[in-house]
Amino acid sequence: MAKKIRLVKSLVGRKDSHIATANSLGLRKIGDTTVQPDNAATNGKIKAISYLIEVTEE
Numbered sequence: 001m002a003k004k005i006r007l008v009k010s011l012v013g014r015k016d017s018h019i020a021t022a023n024s025l026g027l028r029k030i031g032d033t034t035v036q037p038d039n040a041a042t043n044g045k046i047k048a049i050s051y052l053i054e055v056t057e058e
Contacts (some may be wrong), residue, residue, distance in 0.1 A: 001038040007031065010039045010054045021045050022052060 007027040011019045025045055026034040035058060036042045046055055 002035050003038050003042060004033060004045070004056045004058045006033045006054045006056075007052060008051050008054045011052070014051070018049050018052070021049050021050065027053070 007030055010030055011022055
């Protein structure tokens, strides 16, 4: 399984670590979408910035 992740809120004014997490997922601007594997590392990143993103199973 893979997870489709979309950035729905701005990164402006967020914690540096949350911006870095979003960037590591390939999310830079609102509306950016990426497909990531469903593993522990990805799930941890999703949990950290869950208030900024929208996740769907693929």
